[in-house]
Amino acid sequence: MTRLLLQAGPFAVQAAWLSDGELTAYDALPAGSLPWLGRRYLGRVAQVEAALRAAFVELGEALQGLLPLAGAGLKEGMTVAVEVVREPEAGKGPLLAPLPDRVIAGRAAPARLAAPEPVEALLRAFARSDLTEILVGGDTAPWRALCRRHLPDLAPLIRPSEAPFADSAIEEAIFALLAPEVALPSGGRLVLEHARAMTVCDVDLAAAARQGRSAVAATNDEAALALARAMRARDIGGLLVVDFLKERGRGAGERLRGILRGATADDPGQPRIGSLSAFGLLELTRRRQRPPLAWRLGEPCPHCPGGRRLAGWWLAERAAARLRGEARHWPGRALTLSAPPDVVALLATAADRLPACELRAEPGLARDALSIGPR
Secondary structure (H helix, E strand, O other), X not given: OEEEEEEEOOOEEEEEEEXXXXXXXXXXXXXXXXXXXXXXXXXXXXXXXXXXXXXXXEEEXXXXXXXXXXXXXXXXXXXXXXXXXXXXXXXXOOEEEEOOOOOOOOOXXXXXXXXXXXXXXXXXXXXXXXXXXXXXXXXOHHHHHHHHHHOHHHHHHXXXXXXXXXXXXXXXXXXXXXXXXXEOOOOOEEEEXXXXXXXXXXXXXXXXXXXXXXXXXXXXXXXXXXXXXXXXXXXXXXXXXXXXXXXXXXXXXXXXXXXXXXHOOOOOOOOEEEEEOOOOXXXXXXXXXXXXXXXXXXXXXXXXXXOEEEOHXXXXXXXXXXXXXXXXXXXXXXXXXXXXXXXXXXXXXXXXXXXXXXEEEOOOOOOOOOEEEEO
């Protein structure tokens, strides 16, 4: 069974894809935000860079994007209708694609023409033909209306659910997607580290494992499968470099490439897999439209310059989901919720949309700490 969980809460819009009960994809967008992908602008060409075969396009809002020329024949000062196909990241503006044959009357460039709502963006991103059920938390009307307009075949699959993201197993699976390590069945691990130019992936053998050839090969095979799942579930794109365990003999590289090719055959990110080097490194690329999931659900850390921590809006939405579940578990009981101060402050702004509870700000709690129970 393939299920899609959807929830438009006070702080975030969430979507999760479950295949036979296993979380295989997740995303969340801040409530009220305007997703980048799919935004449309009427821009003005600010500069043509022949060496890059691209043009910088003024989009308004103190923003410039990069538009590959591809024989477009653009000149400085020209007006062009464009769409965002990759989000801005690390000081770089968004990547643009032209909107062919678009004539915009009565608008002066630069100007934003359209932007998808969070609910529309997530529904389009997660819609698939093999869905069997869509569970929606809260009001189903906006989701049904969107399906009728854009994805009519999915509308009959929508079912109401009081708190689809209150399940502790789903919460644990989401946190696992944000962790840098992936546990392997043999006891080894795959470690993922996101750098500015690439994602570095390291394969470690289990401490208690036999150091024989079969143990090394088995761990590498498990890591290749885990990497294929992680790239898609965590939305990792761009260049990836994998440091596999060194194997003796020939054929290891082709075997691992074959595993990766098979496991990523239906990946919409279209991974391209390189060859295994003499040092056991394998390079691959995956289409990158946005930063990885862990980065998107984070925010700059005020205590560690250059570092990131889980975003307050996401933690507040997680707390709201848990609170709905606890309110069902303790009907009629007064509840108390304890969380870090900034999370509690956000929850207080939407108290009228949450089950009644006493909010307690606890400065000493860990960033992801959350306690809910009866008084």
